Amino acid sequence: MEMNSLLLILILFSSLVPGILILLLHERQVFMRSFLNLLGAVVKVGLVAWVFAGYYSGEEYVFIFGLAPDLTFALQVDHLGLLFAALSAVLWLVTTIYAIGYLEGGKHLRRFFAFFSLCVTASTGIALSGNVVTFFVFYEFLTLSTYPLVVHRGDDIAVEAGRTYLWYTIGGGTVLFLGVVGLFVVAGPVYFGQTEIIANLVAENELQLTILFFIMLTGLAVKAAIFPFHGWLPIAMVAPAPVSALLHAVAVVKAGAFGIVRLVYDVYGIDTSEQMNLLTPLAVFAAFTIIYGSLKALFQDDFKKVLAYSTISQLSYIALGVAITGVLSTTGAVVHLVHQGIMKITMFFAAGNVAETYGYKKISQLNGIGRRMPLTMGAFTIAAFGMIGLPPIAGFVSKWYLGLGAIEAESYWVVLVLLASSAMNAAYFLPIVYRAWFCEEGHEMVHRRRPGRFETPALLLIPVVLTGLFSLAAGVFAASANSPLSIAREIAERLYLYLP
């Protein structure tokens, strides 16, 4: 096999193989388990970096395996996929460190870390998929590999939550399956980027293609938690913090959003989608979800629930950016894919740290926590400011581009939606920040669950600080080469290059 094809397979295997090996280990082989997991994570980051460098120096990376006549399993690298793969690889490494610290001494860790690795294999697979069928394969694999993580605690609440999670995701997957087969029959095997296939068929099969678009969009919207398919997300919060973090940042919800990006940009093509008027309904639902998620978040007291509703809202920024055409809004949508990931993972790490160190799960308990956990809450504050859209943090960059894009496309109502959402973001995040830093602690002193030199165990502290810094750096260095923004910008410019 050619070296470059092999690299793609190795990227997948760097998490698949540790996952399977961990399953074969004994529950008590803690060191070996952590070692395998970290080794896989480091190797994956290295391989992705290698491919990244190679791709930018003009190499091509394609792997194709025939399953049936014209049904192929295809992996390929393009800018968008690479960006998502890099995000998955880096955040998996960080989350692995965090998870090792967070779950230390827990039960069924063998199972947990095995499926954790499989879940990342699925999300990297989604990133590297070269055609619709391969994307679907990994999309379903993601559902299956995340289920044991969601029900990890194994009590009745977790199991019930798992049931809801499955009904939503399997239902969505079935709908997507219908759409994928339909598309295959109408248009044949569609590789990402071959938008001319659909463009040539529009004249004859407009009705079928329109129906198929909305079928597939519905299937993807379930994972992307777009209203009215968002119901599973707050319930799935029962999962341990590292799982919620990864699910919200790169795995499940992001797979849905990434799928929508692929569907519009690389399957139907912007030109065709606009010509067929497919994007207006998406814009309306996305805008509604942004407002709805933020509104719901305002009334939560549970720390993780606030973050969950905030995710619902933030995810739809991506869908909204996709639904508005123009270089600027596309840039905003793609860059938000990355920015939302690093900011949200920071917030989940912070929430997990607070819960793990002091047992606080409610916002009303957070008075003065900033003084006891300055680094954790510092990182959280950066991420929260970013979500609100304050410069120079990552979130500001995405919102700025989305806003400019809306103005460029003369969709002024979108600007209003963005402003309203930012105001609400501020309304539910600022009180947390305020309580943490400026409120006095209550009288009763709660003792730390895990004593130690730092404010919380190092394995929990390092990841949150790192991702907090990433959020800051992604904003501060947005203009430099190879920042998420410049890659997003490049993707957007390529997409519109050939358009009139």
Added chain:
Amino acid sequence: MTDLPTSSYPALLVGLPVLMATISLFFKSRGNAVAGLIGCLLTGGLGIVSFAEVTQRGTLIHILGGWKPPLGILLRMDSLAALFIGITAVVGILISLYAWWYFSSRKVSDGKFTLFWSLWLFLWAGLNGLFLSNDLFNLYVTIEVITITAVALAVLSGRTVALFAGLRYLLAAITGSMAYLLGVALLYGSTGTLDLGLMGQALEPGATATFSLIIITLGLMIKKAAFPFHFWLPPAHSSALAPVSAILSALVVKGAFYIMLRLWTEVFGVSLSYAAGQLIGFTGAVAVIWGAWQALLQTNLKMLVAYSSISQMGYLLMAFPLLILAPGVASGSADWLAPAWTGMAYQVMAHAFAKSSLFLSAGIIVFALGHDRIESLRDLVAWKPMTAMAIGIAGVSLIGLPPSGGFMAKWMLLKGIFLSGQWWWAPAVLLGSLLTAGYVFMLLRLAFAPAREKIAFRPVPHILQVCALLLALGSFLIVLPSENLIQFLGGTESFGTGIESIMEGGVHGNE
């Protein structure tokens, strides 16, 4: 047909298991089992080797005793037969290994079921013979051998439930056989031959052909437990011993289906009409949904798995309407025949692996707990992680999630459905998938749920779990060589000439 390459494999495939079954009858308890296991391993190995031979040399024939047809008996091993024989071999070996440890680690007071090995080998010989047969009477003889041995195996445990279920099974199967035999007699009377190919050429459209088509199809549908003749299957399959349940549901029901497929594609071309295909497809679609719905309502694991068989077998019938062309459709433009055909083959393979794995897993649970109430699956991931894994993997293949064999089957089937424009079958396929997801995840949900009380269970030999897991993995591994397999199946005579004749018949029947 007599000019095809000859080989002794077809004769050995039937002769060897019969010989080994007879030998094992001479021994008592331990020796019987040893001879039986050796016989199974040899038969299975032979099945795999002959499958490989067919992939190399194409269709093989064997003329028994050198007497050429129509006087003598000709065994034919084309790619369709080779596929069924290959699947039977792989699944059969794993079930036999499981059975060995399953029986040898039971207490003496539970009985040793010494007859199991001889019956299973006779059954295997019957299956191989059925897949190789090229004439209607041989098909009848082999399916009778299968019926009798299968019923005997089903009542092997000697429990009252099993005896009652076995009696119902026997009555249903004999009714089916009688219907089939009546049809065969009519056909023989009107054509003067029993050879499939010759009969296909000689059969004239008319009342006799139509009546025998109907009565034979009905008989076979009873035997394969198609809706609405499925009533006998759940009790019979669920009350049998674990390895027996696996054999019955993974392999035996496929036998009747195989005859039906052969006859429809090679003999009845002239009598088939578009409406007949639609009707069969409809019963399949109802079975898919009804079976899955019933599975959801069960409280015992083995009953659930048995109803799931009814649902999964329904998918096989849903390919039939796609194979018969609507009036006015030219056969050249029918590009959905290949997907429908391969989808059906994949469904056969995926179901054989997944279903045998599920029944073996159920056997492990019965072995450990003494019962199979679904509620007792609680906390399974903690006390039997490998079995939980096997149930999960096999279940995923039944649902048809990628990248399993079940996914390939449903993909091909849906593709065929859309290409043929018969879109009304699509909701049944998808609803079936969703309901299947419902009962599979009901099991998994319990497997992850906390136990209500401390579970006391008997230690289970590790190897039993390995066998179940390997079978479950098999339902995924069949996807890897799919490109070659599909090519291999596409080269099958039934697909080449058989489909040709069915299409001509379809068109003809509509004239």
